[in-house]
Amino acid sequence: MGALLSFFVVIVLVLIALVGVKGAGLYALFGIVIPYAAVTTFILGVILRVIKWSRSPVPFHIPTTCGQEKSLPWIKYNKLESPAGTLGVIGRMALEVLFFRSLFRNLKTELRDGPKLVYGSNKWLWLAGLAFHWSFLIVLIRHLRFFTHPVPAFVNMIDSLDGFLQIGSPHLLMTGVVLLLAVTYLFLRRVFIPQVRYISLPADYLPLFLIIGIATSGILMRYFYKVDIIKVKELTLGLATLNPEVPAGIGVIFYVHLFLISSLFAYFPFSKLMHMGGVFLSPTRNLANNSRMKRHVNPWNYPVKVHTYEEYEEEFRDKMKNAGIPVEKE
Amino acid sequence: MYDAGKILIGLIIFLAFATYPFYSNMGKAVAKPEPKLDTPVIQKMEVKKCVESKEFMRAEHMQLLNQWRDAALRRGERLYKASDGRTIQISFQNQCLKCHSNKKKFCDECHSYAAVKPYCWDCHFAPKEAKR
Numbered sequence: 001m002g003a004l005l006s007f008f009v010v011i012v013l014v015l016i017a018l019v020g021v022k023g024a025g026l027y028a029l030f031g032i033v034i035p036y037a038a039v040t041t042f043i044l045g046v047i048l049r050v051i052k053w054s055r056s057p058v059p060f061h062i063p064t065t066c067g068q069e070k071s072l073p074w075i076k077y078n079k080l081e082s083p084a085g086t087l088g089v090i091g092r093m094a095l096e097v098l099f100f101r102s103l104f105r106n107l108k109t110e111l112r113d114g115p116k117l118v119y120g121s122n123k124w125l126w127l128a129g130l131a132f133h134w135s136f137l138i139v140l141i142r143h144l145r146f147f148t149h150p151v152p153a154f155v156n157m158i159d160s161l162d163g164f165l166q167i168g169s170p171h172l173l174m175t176g177v178v179l180l181l182a183v184t185y186l187f188l189r190r191v192f193i194p195q196v197r198y199i200s201l202p203a204d205y206l207p208l209f210l211i212i213g214i215a216t217s218g219i220l221m222r223y224f225y226k227v228d229i230i231k232v233k234e235l236t237l238g239l240a241t242l243n244p245e246v247p248a249g250i251g252v253i254f255y256v257h258l259f260l261i262s263s264l265f266a267y268f269p270f271s272k273l274m275h276m277g278g279v280f281l282s283p284t285r286n287l288a289n290n291s292r293m294k295r296h297v298n299p300w301n302y303p304v305k306v307h308t309y310e311e312y313e314e315e316f317r318d319k320m321k322n323a324g325i326p327v328e329k330e
Numbered sequence: 331m332y333d334a335g336k337i338l339i340g341l342i343i344f345l346a347f348a349t350y351p352f353y354s355n356m357g358k359a360v361a362k363p364e365p366k367l368d369t370p371v372i373q374k375m376e377v378k379k380c381v382e383s384k385e386f387m388r389a390e391h392m393q394l395l396n397q398w399r400d401a402a403l404r405r406g407e408r409l410y411k412a413s414d415g416r417t418i419q420i421s422f423q424n425q426c427l428k429c430h431s432n433k434k435k436f437c438d439e440c441h442s443y444a445a446v447k448p449y450c451w452d453c454h455f456a457p458k459e460a461k462r
């Protein structure tokens with residue numbers, strides 16, 4: 001159900017772009033206004049969301065660890081799995097963000113006859129996730145050739161590494177294909193694994209379909225329904241230099257591609273995609289495991305009024321003495 | 331805000347990445363590429379026409395070249411039937427580069443704008459151009 005709903009949302013988005021550009025000729029709207037609005041929403045939305053998060057205190061000290069905590073000098077401790085200081089946290093976070101370290105430990109759990117609970121290695125999600133995120137990053141960097149002039153050397157280098165197979169003309173870029181395959185796997189996994197299907201909501205499918213739509217339209221545009229790339233760059237560079245203009249004669253598939261991307265950007269701050277910022281703010285990952293060395297005070301704690309025994313005795317010493325109760329200070 | 335310092339550093343890094351295209355192009359006016367069609371061969375033509383229509387050539391010349399290469403070298407077909415009915419001898423050197431003998435002012439003009447570097451010139455001769 002959730003999948004169908006999200007699928008139709010993306011179909012409707014494609015139709016909106018088709019009708020708006022091909023039917024109504026709203027080139028400036030789809031080529032300039034919507035992209036600017038989407039990028040503004042993206043940047044402000046992400047910032048506001050992070051600021052909102054940063055206002056919530058972290059009441060408990062809850063790093064999740066899977067290594068020996070630092071304690072006595074003769075007990076070897078695990079610097080990355082149970083970091084004791086900032087450096088360790090940074091190293092651990094880098095492994096998490098760049099290589100999805102914790103997903104690598106993903107296990108599959110099955111109940112077999114017996115009854116017996118068995119665990120098995122399950123690296124497919126990790127592999128597809130990693131392939132997906134890295135190719136997405138490379139695709140994003142490659143697109144800088146449309147938004148910069150002169151194009152920086154690292155963009156050209158990434159482009160030629162990506163296309164080093166030199167298949168066809170225009171040369172095949174591998175990451176585009178990997179991206180589409182990986183995101184398709186991520187979608188099929190939600191459909192075919194019953195437990196995952198059960199917990200999947202429309203908000204889980206929508207980003208997947210949007211990205212499938214973006215990758216498909218991009219691949220179609222590069223290899224099949226060609227558009228005039230020079231005019232495309234005139235448009236995109238116009239956006240980047242704040243001199244927007246819409247050259248006539250760019251194929252409608254470009255506007256579909258652009259509109260889907262704009263939708264993704266605008267949707268980003270309101271969606272699960274915010275895990276881009278969230279991963280850095282996860283208390284289970286970004287805290288050092290130093291609860292035995294440092295006292296972690298709950299920031300919610302209000303100052304509690306205390307009345308110590310010394311003060312008590314000070315107040316009632318005479319009465320206590322009269323009643324024959326022993327006191328500490330005479 | 332808790333951990334305001336760290337949050338701000340994170341947000342600044344995010345902004346630096348997200349707005350890179352804007353500040354790296356700040357105040358630049360980039361000239362649009364204008365491929366020159368003033369070669370001797372083209373000037374002598376009565377009807378100035380490419381292999382296919384101009385729009386088609388602009389968007390699809392790389393695929394056309396690929397088809398030509400495959401047709402000529404893999405299937406041995408050295409004749410191309412254009413969509414307007416003309417039959418054209420397939421040859422990179424003796425067609426494309428005969429008319430467009432100004433590689434620097436034509437092919438490269440667009441390609442450096444779009445940051446593409448066709449590797450064709452590793453093997454194929456670029457036409458000799460008169461230095462201006």
